Amino acid sequence: MPATKPKNVKTRSGWIAVVTALMRRQGKVLVGKRPEGASLAGRWEFPGGKIELGESPEQALARELREELGVEAEIGPLKFAATHTYGKTGILFLFYEVKYWKGQIKTQQHMDLKWVAPKELRELELPEANAKFLTQIMDVL
Numbered sequence: 001m002p003a004t005k006p007k008n009v010k011t012r013s014g015w016i017a018v019v020t021a022l023m024r025r026q027g028k029v030l031v032g033k034r035p036e037g038a039s040l041a042g043r044w045e046f047p048g049g050k051i052e053l054g055e056s057p058e059q060a061l062a063r064e065l066r067e068e069l070g071v072e073a074e075i076g077p078l079k080f081a082a083t084h085t086y087g088k089t090g091i092l093f094l095f096y097e098v099k100y101w102k103g104q105i106k107t108q109q110h111m112d113l114k115w116v117a118p119k120e121l122r123e124l125e126l127p128e129a130n131a132k133f134l135t136q137i138m139d140v141l
């Protein structure tokens with residue numbers, strides 16, 4: 001047993017991995033309004049959520065899109081990764097391209113869903129993290 005804890009243990013235990021989908025249709029991208037009662041309620045986000053134990057990022061995103069939108073999605077390539085910290089919690093964001101899905105997108109958890117032109121993203125109330133790396137997100141759209 002080491003006499004002292006490795007220095008990075010505390011930092012790493014406060015990190016979570018979140019997968020999000022960049023879904024395009026006719027030049028627009030899908031965003032959802034986070035539900036009441038959730039953290040960041042009312043903010044517009046890209047569909048997705050936390051990776052659960054035992055899941056790959058792609059499995060987690062496919063599950064989230066099933067739960068949130070009611071579709072069976074084919075997860076494309078990783079387009080962008082970034083980190084942001086909310087207080088003591090660090091979030092690693094993985095943004096995937098999602099071009100293909102089966103089924104009709106329907107609101108299951110969000111207050112609302114809408115397709116917006118990439119430049120309209122700038123006018124939406126986004127979570128702080130997304131606002132911070134919006135330029136990079138727009139570059140990969």
Ligand code: DGT
Pocket residue numbers: 018019020038039040044045046047048049050051064091127129130
């Ligand atoms: P749960 O089951 O309530 O823990 O929630 P999950 O696993 O559906 O995950 P969610 O969406 O509540 O958590 C993702 C975290 O990332 C949350 O702190 C909000 C933050 N976040 C920032 N920007 C985004 C975004 O564009 N999409 C998503 N899904 N989360 C974002």
